[in-house]
Amino acid sequence: MPDHSPYARRLREVADALDAEFQPTDDALTPHPDTLNVIKDRHTKRGQLNHAVPEVLQFQRRIRRCNADTDIPHGDIVALALDAWLRAKGYPPGLAPTETETP
Numbered sequence: 067m068p069d070h071s072p073y074a075r076r077l078r079e080v081a082d083a084l085d086a087e088f089q090p091t092d093d094a095l096t097p098h099p100d101t102l103n104v105i106k107d108r109h110t111k112r113g114q115l116n117h118a119v120p121e122v123l124q125f126q127r128r129i130r131r132c133n134a135d136t137d138i139p140h141g142d143i144v145a146l147a148l149d150a151w152l153r154a155k156g157y158p159p160g161l162a163p164t165e166t167e168t169p
Contacts, residue, residue: 094154101149101159105142112141115148 097105104110119125129143138146149159 095147095150097146097150098153098158101146105145115144 129140132138132143133140152158
């Protein structure tokens, strides 16, 4: 009979790593703690995000209204919304700076 203990040990390691990851809340739109830390740091380098979106969805108006109601800056509203959606779809960011971003 083959010895499966190395496989069992590896499966336990994988399970432990998965348990250590951020566990999403019931609300997929709850901001991730790492994202909140990035948003809070006003010295974070920011880039322009320019994409054509359907006008009928009224994103500009809705973002301005959300900003007026919450005082959350426009860019932060977009960043929080996109980050939550992409994480929910399985695309978390690699928050370490890339080689082109380092001074």
